[in-house]
Amino acid sequence: MDKQTENKKVFLEIVHQLRQLIQVEQIQSGGKLPSERVLSERLGVGRSSVREALRSLELLGLIETRHGGGTFLATTHNHQLVEVLSMFILDNEKSKKDVELTRQIHEKEAIRVITCTEVLRTLPVWDSYFVKLEIDGAVNCRDVLREILITSGNRLSLKIWFQLVAYDGDRLNRLSMEEEKLIIQTMLKSMQLGYEKEALQAYEKWMETV
Numbered sequence: 001m002d003k004q005t006e007n008k009k010v011f012l013e014i015v016h017q018l019r020q021l022i023q024v025e026q027i028q029s030g031g032k033l034p035s036e037r038v039l040s041e042r043l044g045v046g047r048s049s050v051r052e053a054l055r056s057l058e059l060l061g062l063i064e065t066r067h068g069g070g071t072f073l074a075t076t077h078n079h080q081l082v083e084v085l086s087m088f089i090l091d092n093e094k095s096k097k098d099v100e101l102t103r104q105i106h107e108k109e110a111i112r113v114i115t116c117t118e119v120l121r122t123l124p125v126w127d128s129y130f131v132k133l134e135i136d137g138a139v140n141c142r143d144v145l146r147e148i149l150i151t152s153g154n155r156l157s158l159k160i161w162f163q164l165v166a167y168d169g170d171r172l173n174r175l176s177m178e179e180e181k182l183i184i185q186t187m188l189k190s191m192q193l194g195y196e197k198e199a200l201q202a203y204e205k206w207m208e209t210v
Contacts, residue, residue, distance in 0.1 A: 010045060011166075014053040017043050022073065033063065033071045056163060103164040104207060107145055110152035111187075111203055115196040120151055126188050133181055141210065142172040144184065171210050180209050 018033075021042070027033065036054070040047040054071060057063045064072045114120045125147060132139050142165065149158045165172065176184060187202035 010049050011053050011056070014043060014045060014049060015057065018053070018057070027073050029073055031073050033073060035070065056166070099164055103161060106157050106161045106164070107148065108200055108203060110148045110154070110157065111191060111199050112196055113152040113154070114148065115191050115194050115199050118194070120153075121192050121194055123151065125151070126192055129188055130185065133176075133185060137178065137181065138175040139184065141174060141176055141180075145172065177209065180206060183209065 018039070021027075021034075021039075033039070034042065036047050036050050039050045043050065054063060054065070058065055062074055064074050066072065129139055129144060129147075146161075149161050152158075183202055183206045187199050187206060190196075190199035190202055
């Protein structure tokens with residue numbers, strides 16, 4: 001098992017144990033969670049691993065960190081995301097497909113925003129990918145999708161996307177294959193021209209090859 005996979009496994013186990021702790025101790029919305037040191041001892045993992053897990057949960061809106069005050073369970077509305085996290089990320093193989101589809105929802109919406117916004121679809125970054133594809137013959141799949149999310153301008157969607165990629169991003173963190181080159185070029189050119197339907201069709205075809 002490589003280090004990235006091992007880190008992901010540790011992270012998911014910490015999140016799972018945190019959820020159990022919240023249920024067993026009946027910590028309510030706004031209730032204070034144990035300190036990093038206590039969590040580290042009770043969960044049997046390093047403090048740095050606990051810290052990373054808490055940071056990710058904070059990005060998801062599940063917990064709130066108050067300077068000098070500790071870490072607290074978020075509001076009732078956000079607390080419901082604990083169930084979502086458990087149901088769609090931790091439980092079974094089907095959940096992995098759900099995470100992938102949810103990630104793609106954010107990517108497709110970002111593509112729609114860009115194709116419908118002239119100032120975004122005419123940015124020089126898209127031409128730079130054409131050059132890279134011609135010179136190098138490939139691009140990093142995750143880099144292209146990240147640029148699309150960043151360009152769309154929805155910071156919340158970007159934060160959620162980063163978390164989804166943490167669970168589902170292994171296949172994306174690679175160079176594109178030769179057969180993907182034309183598909184990616186078609187997607188980028190359609191975005192530049194404002195052809196939403198064609199851009200999304202190319203994107204979906206691309207995801208089938210990943």
